Amino acid sequence: MTRWLFLYARARQIPVSAAVVVAGVAALAALAPPDGSPQLAAFAAAIGVAALATGLGGHDLALDRTAAFGWPPRRAAHLLVGGTVTAALLLAVDTFADPIAPDALVLRDVAGLGGLAALGALLFGSRAAWTLPIGWAGVTLVIPPGHDHWLSRLLSWPVQPADTTSATITAVVLGCTGLLAYSLFGCRR
Numbered sequence: 481m482t483r484w485l486f487l488y489a490r491a492r493q494i495p496v497s498a499a500v501v502v503a504g505v506a507a508l509a510a511l512a513p514p515d516g517s518p519q520l521a522a523f524a525a526a527i528g529v530a531a532l533a534t535g536l537g538g539h540d541l542a543l544d545r546t547a548a549f550g551w552p553p554r555r556a557a558h559l560l561v562g563g564t565v566t567a568a569l570l571l572a573v574d575t576f577a578d579p580i581a582p583d584a585l586v587l588r589d590v591a592g593l594g595g596l597a598a599l600g601a602l603l604f605g606s607r608a609a610w611t612l613p614i615g616w617a618g619v620t621l622v623i624p625p626g627h628d629h630w631l632s633r634l635l636s637w638p639v640q641p642a643d644t645t646s647a648t649i650t651a652v653v654l655g656c657t658g659l660l661a662y663s664l665f666g667c668r669r
Contacts, residue, residue, distance in 0.1 A: 488599040490556065501566055502529040508562030512580045519621055521570070521581030522638035525589035526617035528566035528612035533597035535562075537667030551646035556663040563594040584642035592638065593617065593652030595658025602661050605668040 484607035489495065512520050538557065567590040573580055580586065600609035609624040620639045623632050633646055640647035 481506045488554075497531040497535050497562075498565070498650055501569060503574065504528065504531065505569045509577050510581060512573075512578055514578045515611045516579050516581045518581050518585060518639040518641075521586055522589050522593070522617045522620050523578060524606075525566065525586065525593050526569055526613040528570065529563065529590065529594045529597040531561055532559075532562035532594070533567060533601055533609035533613070534606055535538070536598065536601035536609055536662065551666060552663045555661060555666060558650060559594065559659055559662060563590050566590050566594070582642045588642065588651045589638045589646055593654075595651075595653075595655035598658030598662035601667045602658075602665055609667075618653035 505524055508520055508524040508527070520552050528597065536555075567587055570586045570590065571583055574583075581589075593616065596612040597618055600612035604611065616635075617638060620636050623636045633640065633644075634650060637644075637647035639648040
C-alpha cells in the first residue's frame, strides 16, 4: 500500500505541487496587509488549487482508464486531500503572520476554486486545469465586490464577505459539481 501511494504521488507530481503551494502561500502571506485582503486570499487559494490541478491527470490517461480498480474514489480522495492541505496551509498563516482573510472566507474560496480546478481538468485536461481558478481570481481583481447587480455578485463571489449567502452557495455548487464531475469522468485527454 505504501509503495502504491508513493508511486501515485510521484506520477501525479504531488511533491512539486506541494512545494509550489507552500512557496505561493508564503509569498502572498508576506504581501498581506495587517488587516487582511479578500483579493489576496482568493488569489492564494487559486494558486494553491492551480498547483493541485496539475496533478489531476496522469501521464497516460489510457492507462488510468484501464486500471483493474475503480478510479472515482481515488480521484475524489486526491481532490479532497489536496484541498484540505491547501486550506490548512492558508489557515496556518494565522500562526506565523497576520491572517490573510477570515477562516470561513478561506475555506469557501478553496472549496469553490477547487471545484473550478476539477472542472478545468475535466474540460481542458490537467495541463490547463489551472486556467479556471486563476482566471476567476483574476476577475475578482477587476470587478468591485460591493455591486448590487447579480452578475457582479456572482463573478466576485471569492472576495465577498464571509457571511454572504450567495457567495457561499456559489462556492458549494462549484465545489460539489467539480468534485462529482471529476470523480466520475476524470481528466480530459
